[in-house]
């Protein structure tokens with residue numbers, strides 16, 4: 001599923017005129033994506049992506065626009081919102097909030113190697129460094145409070161074995177919460193999976209889909225990325241890719257002792273977050289034509305994260 005709101009050429013032309021980017025050459029709906037309607041838009045003035053925001057935290061769109069401006073100004077390859085001639089970043093099309101952004105080059109990498117992971121680690125550290133001194137506050141709507149609220153609700157539909165795993169993950173989340181609150185913070189992407197990163201050859205050329213972005217502990221963002229980019233087929237951590245991602249990150253920001261101590265727990269918390277959100281999405285969208293991601297992928301990852309043998313590299 002991809003385009004929830006089809007567009008007529010004439011309404012798109014009217015919408016695009018105030019950007020002063022020349023005539024519309026072509027446009028097409030983008031097949032990937034599951035939340036919003038996205039279109040590749042080719043104009044005389046260049047290549048763009050139009051997003052119609054269909055769901056999610058619509059009231060927080062000004063936060064996303066501001067964060068992407070900050071990251072763009074810091075030189076990160078992100079899709080900031082273009083302004084129309086009267087300065088508007090957020091406009092409306094087909095009665096939906098609409099944003100026009102530059103189209104970033106590159107393609108998704110489904111089977112990353114250690115080099116890709118090193119680039120992702122470096123990018124994530126730059127994102128954190130660019131925001132940590134002036135954090136734009138936005139609590140995550142999928143943070144620890146949410147996990148502790150949703151976890152017990154999902155528990156009722158689980159068999160004994162996954163239920164025991166879920167209970168122990170929730171108990172750990174309660175135990176470590178006060179220490180997590182003390183970790184160094186910044187703005188987080190909070191969903192830095194392979195399908196949100198573009199590579200142009202070996203070069204990381206884009207990071208997209210900031211709709212989970214929030215403020216919070218940097219270690220959480222790192223755990224989310226490692227859990228997607230550095231896994232073997234059975235969900236366990238692949239040593240060369242994990243070390244490469246951590247080294248790419250720590251080349252730009254040193255880890256603290258507290259982060260090192262909480263690293264194993266944080267990897268499990270990051271599994272819990274996506275296990276729960278996928279369980280909820282599966283129940284909500286059953287039978288509908290919406291991409292449903294497998295919750296059991298993160299149950300398996302959580303199972304194999306009970307023992308963590310790869311430590312955070314600490315500077316001597």
Ligand SMILES: Nc1ncnc2c1ncn2[C@@H]1O[C@H](COP(=O)(O)OP(=O)(O)O)[C@@H](O)[C@H]1O
Nearest residue numbers: 030032033034035036049079102103104208209
């Ligand atoms: N700025 C961009 N530049 C290039 N491709 C993009 C851009 N924004 C989105 N895309 C493409 O559109 C797809 C869906 O975008 P995404 O933001 O993940 O949608 P959704 O919010 O619906 O999940 C991406 O996988 C990517 O291929």
Ligand SMILES: N[C@@H](CCOP(=O)(O)O)C(=O)O
Nearest residue numbers: 142191193212274277278293
């Ligand atoms: N990358 C996630 C999807 C994004 O999370 P959501 O809570 O916004 O649906 C995944 O692979 O599950």
